[in-house]
Amino acid sequence: MLKWIRPLILFVLLGFMAVFGLQWTHQNMRNAIPSANSRVSPIILVPGSSATQERFDAMVNELNGKTKTSSSLLKVTVHTDNHLSYSGTFQPGKSHPYIVIAFQNNHDGYSNIKKQAKWFSHAMTILSAKYRFNHFSAIGHSNGGLVLTRYLEKYFNQQKMRINTLMTIASPYNFSETNIDKRTQMLTDLIKDNSKIPTNLVMYSVAGTENYNNDGTVPFASVEAGKYIFQKRAKNYTQITVTGEDTTHHDLPQNGEIVSLIQQYVLNISSTKQKPDINVQH
Amino acid sequence: MKQLLIVTRKLYKMNFYRAILSALWLIFPLEFVGVSFHIIFETCFHRNGILEVIWDLHTNLPGFNSISYLLKSTNDLTFITISLLLAFFTAENLFELRAKLSHEHLAGITSLFIYFLLIVETAPNLDLPQITDVAGNLLIPILIGLFTGYGYSFLAKRSSLKLTVTYWATTHLIVIFSLLIILIGGISFTVYQTQLFPNYISQQVQNFLQTGNHPTFWKITFATLLSNFGHFFGIINDFTTTIGNHFSSETANLTYLAQHHNLWNIPYPITLHSLYDSYGALGGNGMLLALAGAILLRVKNQRARLVASLSITQTVFDQSEALMFGIPILFNPLFLIPFLVAPFVSMSIGYLAIITHLVPAAAYVIPYATPSILRAFLGTNGNFGALFVSLIGLILSSLIYYPFVSLIDQLPERNGDESHA
Incomplete structure (x- = not known):
């Protein structure tokens, strides 16, 4: 009897090690980060509710004019049945190709943002494989910023993909709620899951103010609520307020100051001439 | 004989x-x-x-x-x-x-x-x-x-x-x-x-073997042979590991794997890890797991049996030093030949299986101190063919040790007190 106990224990131990060791090996390899960045690093643009894939045309034109480049612009719409329709071009040779990811169903509301984040993730999987990139920067206007935030928290795989800079323009993290003490369900959820946000993320949240309270559509307090999600979590969280001409919610993407901000913080091409007159709050 | x-x-x-x-x-x-x-x-x-x-x-x-x-x-x-x-x-x-x-x-x-x-x-x-x-x-x-x-x-x-x-x-x-x-x-x-x-000499040999970018089968065989030869004379070294770390092939393999997760097309299937660690060192240098098994099957000598049954568990974890001391294998001319040949045969089988695409090369990172019999299995992300090939290598090595092991019984019986006589 005793003679058999030792080999038995040994075999059980070996089997145990085989099963769980394999699990570790598997996990370890899945977590291995590709050591090299892809050469292509696109800038993903996500429009807000009611906006189509043409939302950023004016902004990209202005950016190309300012930086004296002709970066390509690819416009992708994700349909409700998950298929993608393309227009425009993608030229990897250009420094920063732009990709707009818009949604056929572009309605407002938390339940729709959840759906859009899922569509967005689906589009990213396909686009990153098709155009071979593993890092990107993203700009979201209005609800587009919410979609990007939810994508980072729910679908983003840090082992396969890296995000360099995220800029949200007038994104209402607390919807139309002006009182910060009243957190909407979405804000509560986003704060709850903020541990998934990459710690190396550089984040800018831009707010426009037509008067002292809002940009005509989104309350300033709601944009400011983003700090509860990103502050102390992302590597950098900077909130920027833009005032003056063209600061209504819908004009913001092509607002000259914001275009300068994108050029400076997302494209990392600083213009020596024109410094935007901005008020930076940390 | x-x-x-x-x-x-x-x-x-x-x-x-x-x-x-x-x-x-x-x-x-x-x-x-x-x-x-x-x-x-x-x-x-x-x-x-x-x-x-x-x-x-x-x-x-x-x-x-x-x-x-x-x-x-x-x-x-x-x-x-x-x-x-x-x-x-x-x-x-x-x-x-x-x-x-x-x-x-x-x-x-x-x-x-x-x-x-x-x-x-x-x-x-x-x-x-x-x-x-x-x-x-x-x-x-x-x-x-x-x-x-x-x-x-x-x-x-x-x-x-x-x-x-x-x-x-x-x-x-x-x-x-x-x-x-x-x-x-x-x-x-x-x-x-x-x-x-x-360790000067071993460093010189290392430098010599580290020429070129990627290890070949013969280079690995030669390094293993030298390492085992030294081991047999008590020069316990980590020479093969050091040489292995020098080559960039394993890093290249890992980079490839991180992106594609496909073991069959890795750029350098023949590395020290995929050959020596996975198939050539079951039970430490010299395939001593095979020896321990052969002794338990064949030998009647009470002392050798005791040592083998005590240390077979350790040998499973690649720690064969107790076996080397107890039988002893150190300086024992009986075992020099199989000690050098068995790893070579087992590695050759592994090599053939890899180049004929019967099994993928073991290129995954495995936990430290993984029992030797599981190394090929884990390194190939759970390929049962690889486990099978290691078992075949082990059995063949036992067969190589077998005739030599049976000579133990024909040696003069001795005990620890004899020298004090």
Whole structure:
């Protein structure tokens, strides 16, 4: 009897090690980060509710004019049945190709943002494989910023993909709620899951103010609520307020100051001439 | 075979060989305990050790770092003690055999003293891991022991004086020890000046083998052969690992895997990891797991059976030192041939299986101290073909060891007290 106990224990131990060791090996390899960045690093643009894939045309034109480049612009719409329709071009040779990811169903509301984040993730999987990139920067206007935030928290795989800079323009993290003490369900959820946000993320949240309270559509307090999600979590969280001409919610993407901000913080091409007159709050 | 047996029998009758054998046998229990704790350290308390990763011990176990540190230093000290004892007992046994004197520890003490000074003074740094590294070379204490033993027995015969701890011994010992200190100091000084540290030769061989960008089958075979040859003579080295780390192929494989997760198309399927670690070192250098199995199947000799059944568990974890001490395999001409041939055969089978695409190459990172039989399996992310190939390699190696192992029973029976007669 005793003679058999030792080999038995040994075999059980070996089997145990085989099963769980394999699990570790598997996990370890899945977590291995590709050591090299892809050469292509696109800038993903996500429009807000009611906006189509043409939302950023004016902004990209202005950016190309300012930086004296002709970066390509690819416009992708994700349909409700998950298929993608393309227009425009993608030229990897250009420094920063732009990709707009818009949604056929572009309605407002938390339940729709959840759906859009899922569509967005689906589009990213396909686009990153098709155009071979593993890092990107993203700009979201209005609800587009919410979609990007939810994508980072729910679908983003840090082992396969890296995000360099995220800029949200007038994104209402607390919807139309002006009182910060009243957190909407979405804000509560986003704060709850903020541990998934990459710690190396550089984040800018831009707010426009037509008067002292809002940009005509989104309350300033709601944009400011983003700090509860990103502050102390992302590597950098900077909130920027833009005032003056063209600061209504819908004009913001092509607002000259914001275009300068994108050029400076997302494209990392600083213009020596024109410094935007901005008020930076940390 | 017959020749081999005759040579071995002759060797067994020679004083110096008997001195080594009985020293090894005396130290076997300590080695066994040391190795057992070493396995506990490597599997549970080494970062990424196999049981450590399974239970995530470094976060779940309070005091993980302290225990780890304690075990590590205990292990280091145990292995240093073992080599010190080896120096002591070899000299002592040889002196007693030749001068027919017993209970005089002069030779042993002198040898111990020489060896201790030497390893500490010629270690590149005065810290425990470095000294342990130097002490890992078991050939040095044995040689020092033999020289000291011969020296003292020569003195004993020539001077016709009783070499006892008497007036004579006391006065002469003062001179002997003073001279030794100066001599060893001189040697250490030269070592430092010339940078000819004890591992100099192996470093040179390493440099030679590291030419070129990627290891070939023959280069791996040659490195393994050299490493095993050294191991057989007590030069326990991590030479193959060091060479393996030098080549960029494994990094290239990992980079590829991180992106594509496809083992079949990795750029460099033949690496030290995929051949030697996975198929050529089941049970440590020389496929000793096969030997332990063969002994248990075949041999009647009670002592060999006891040693094999005690240390087979350790051999599963690649710690075959107890087996090397107990049978012994160190310096035993019976086992030199299979010790070199078995890994070669097993690696060749692995090589053929990989290049014919029967199994993928083991390129995944596996936990530290994974039992050898599981290494190919885990390294290929759970390919049962790879597990099967390692088993075939193991069985073939046992067959290679088998005829040699059966000679153990035809050797003269001996025990630890024999040398004291």
